[in-house]
Amino acid sequence: MTGADLFLDQITALLPALRAFGRSLCGDPARADDLAQDTVLKAWANREQFQAGSNLKAWLFTILRNCYYSELRHRKFEVEDPDGVNAARLAIAPDHDAKLQLRDLNRALQQLPPDQREALVLVAATGLSYEEAADVCQVAVGTIKSRIARARDRLVELLGADAALVGEPSLPESSIDLPG
Amino acid sequence: MGRSVVHAVMIMSDKIKPEPVNPPAGEVGVQVPEWLGNRLRRLFDDVMDEPVPDEFQSLLKQLEEKERGA
Numbered sequence: 696m697t698g699a700d701l702f703l704d705q706i707t708a709l710l711p712a713l714r715a716f717g718r719s720l721c722g723d724p725a726r727a728d729d730l731a732q733d734t735v736l737k738a739w740a741n742r743e744q745f746q747a748g749s750n751l752k753a754w755l756f757t758i759l760r761n762c763y764y765s766e767l768r769h770r771k772f773e774v775e776d777p778d779g780v781n782a783a784r785l786a787i788a789p790d791h792d793a794k795l796q797l798r799d800l801n802r803a804l805q806q807l808p809p810d811q812r813e814a815l816v817l818v819a820a821t822g823l824s825y826e827e828a829a830d831v832c833q834v835a836v837g838t839i840k841s842r843i844a845r846a847r848d849r850l851v852e853l854l855g856a857d858a859a860l861v862g863e864p865s866l867p868e869s870s871i872d873l874p875g
Numbered sequence: 876m877g878r879s880v881v882h883a884v885m886i887m888s889d890k891i892k893p894e895p896v897n898p899p900a901g902e903v904g905v906q907v908p909e910w911l912g913n914r915l916r917r918l919f920d921d922v923m924d925e926p927v928p929d930e931f932q933s934l935l936k937q938l939e940e941k942e943r944g945a
Contacts, residue, residue, distance in 0.1 A: 715922035
């Protein structure tokens, strides 16, 4: 297997994460997939620049993020999803509380400024460290922390103070130990 | 009655993802409340669990063939 094949295999393994990160950034599945494809092409074209042994996921996220922002700059006169149509489309036929929660969270996420959204998602959802997220966003670790704090406060505000109470499904222990 | 409650528990646990084995909460757990962190991960993991569309496979195949041809 050549180095190039290995690189493609590694990218393939990271496609689900790339799609998920793209979707959390722009809120639109189709656009997120376009971003992920652009990212693959750019990563491939610039593969010589990737330093073996460093974090490929963080590198790909950096590329995707750059694609997203350069696209945003080109569209700056367009209103981003004014009615939350794309955000609403993400959750099709919510059929239980968990789905509703995620739909609400997704809508709320899309209301955050992009810099806060990406900081929160990178650290809280993708599993990157603060340092890696800071590298991806090309800012200081302290900036990532303050963006996360603002994102968190806004989400708690948007989702309602009672979101935590209805949050995780919990059942009384007694209902679990019933004899079958 | 007991059975139906147990059944309901099983259905719920089918639909609701268990906590990740290695929650990446760690440091961010200090900043982000657990319910929010869990929900963010679930939102992300839901997309991760989707099958990757075929167009990605054909794109990668193209790149691979170009590499071999070069």
